[in-house]
Amino acid sequence: MIEIFGIPLSAFLSQLLLGLVNGSFYAMLSLGLAVIFGMLNIINFAHGALYMMGAFLAWMGLEYLGLNYWAMLLLAPLAVGVLGILIERLMLRWLYKLDHLYGLLLTFGITLVAEGVFRSFYGVSGQRYAVPDLLTGATDLGFMVLPNYRAWVVVASITVCLAVWALIEKTTLGATLRAGTENPRLVQAFGINVPRMVTLTYAGGVALAAFAGVLAAPILQVQPLMGSNLIIVVFAVVVIGGMGSILGSILTGLGLGVIEGLTKVFYPEASNTVVFLIMDIVLLIRPAGLFGKER
Structure with a gap:
C-alpha cells in the first residue's frame, strides 16, 4: 500500500478532496465579500446569514413547493439577490461615506435578525437536504472513491468563481464597475446610472453567497447558525488574499481549504487555527494581503 508520510494514499487523497470542497465554499463566499468590498467599500458581515438563507430556501422550496435542487440552484440566488437590493436601497446606501465600522455594525445586526427569525421557526437542529x-x-478512481456530489461542488464553484473574475476583470461591464467605484461622478457624466450599478453589484455579491448555500445544503445540515460557523474563516481568507482582490479571494480560498484539509491529516489539533495563523503571518509580512494593493 502506498503511503505519504505514513498516511495511506487513499486517506490522504480523501482528506485532500475534503479540503478542496471546503476551499470551494471559502472561495465563493470570499469572492462575494471581495466584490462587495471592492465595489461598495462595505464590509458585509451579513454574508454568512445570506449564505444560510440560500440553503434554507433550497430546503423550503423542496419541502413546501416541491421544487427540486436544480430549480433552487437558480431561484434561491435570485431571491436572495432581490433581498440584497432591498438591503442596499433601504439601509446600506446611507453608509457609503461613513467609516467602515458603521457598515460592519449594520450588517452584523442584519445577521442577528436573520438568524433569530430562522431559529424561532426551525430551531437550532439541522434540516436534512x-x-x-x-x-x-460515487466514482471509483482506483486509488480512492470520489463522491459525485463533492466533485460537482468543486467544479461548479470553480466555474462560477472564474466566470465572475472574467466578468469583472476582462469585460467592458467590469471596467465600468471599477470606474464607478473610483470616480462615480465621471462615470455618471457618461449617462451611466451609478447608484443602480452599485445596487446590482451588492445583489450579485449576496447571490453568490446564496448559490454557495444551495451547494452546501446536501453536504451540511441546513440550520440557522451554519453561516456564523463559516463567516469568520471566510473573512480571514479575504484578509489573506487582499481586501477587494477578486483573484486573490479565489486562489486563497481554494489554497487554504486544501491546507486546512491536510492539517487535519498531519496535525488535527491545529486544523481549526491554521487559517488564522497564516493570516497573522501574512499581515506581519504584507499588511495588504497576498494579492492586495498597498495604499
Missing part, C-alpha cells in the same frame, strides 16, 4: 438523484453515488 438530500443529494439530487443525478449526483448520487
Whole structure:
C-alpha cells in the first residue's frame, strides 16, 4: 500500500478532496465579500446569514413547493439577490461615506435578525437536504472513491468563481464597475446610472453567497447558525488574499481549504487555527494581503 508520510494514499487523497470542497465554499463566499468590498467599500458581515438563507430556501422550496435542487440552484440566488437590493436601497446606501465600522455594525445586526427569525421557526437542529438523484453515488478512481456530489461542488464553484473574475476583470461591464467605484461622478457624466450599478453589484455579491448555500445544503445540515460557523474563516481568507482582490479571494480560498484539509491529516489539533495563523503571518509580512494593493 502506498503511503505519504505514513498516511495511506487513499486517506490522504480523501482528506485532500475534503479540503478542496471546503476551499470551494471559502472561495465563493470570499469572492462575494471581495466584490462587495471592492465595489461598495462595505464590509458585509451579513454574508454568512445570506449564505444560510440560500440553503434554507433550497430546503423550503423542496419541502413546501416541491421544487427540486436544480430549480433552487437558480431561484434561491435570485431571491436572495432581490433581498440584497432591498438591503442596499433601504439601509446600506446611507453608509457609503461613513467609516467602515458603521457598515460592519449594520450588517452584523442584519445577521442577528436573520438568524433569530430562522431559529424561532426551525430551531437550532439541522434540516436534512438530500443529494439530487443525478449526483448520487460515487466514482471509483482506483486509488480512492470520489463522491459525485463533492466533485460537482468543486467544479461548479470553480466555474462560477472564474466566470465572475472574467466578468469583472476582462469585460467592458467590469471596467465600468471599477470606474464607478473610483470616480462615480465621471462615470455618471457618461449617462451611466451609478447608484443602480452599485445596487446590482451588492445583489450579485449576496447571490453568490446564496448559490454557495444551495451547494452546501446536501453536504451540511441546513440550520440557522451554519453561516456564523463559516463567516469568520471566510473573512480571514479575504484578509489573506487582499481586501477587494477578486483573484486573490479565489486562489486563497481554494489554497487554504486544501491546507486546512491536510492539517487535519498531519496535525488535527491545529486544523481549526491554521487559517488564522497564516493570516497573522501574512499581515506581519504584507499588511495588504497576498494579492492586495498597498495604499
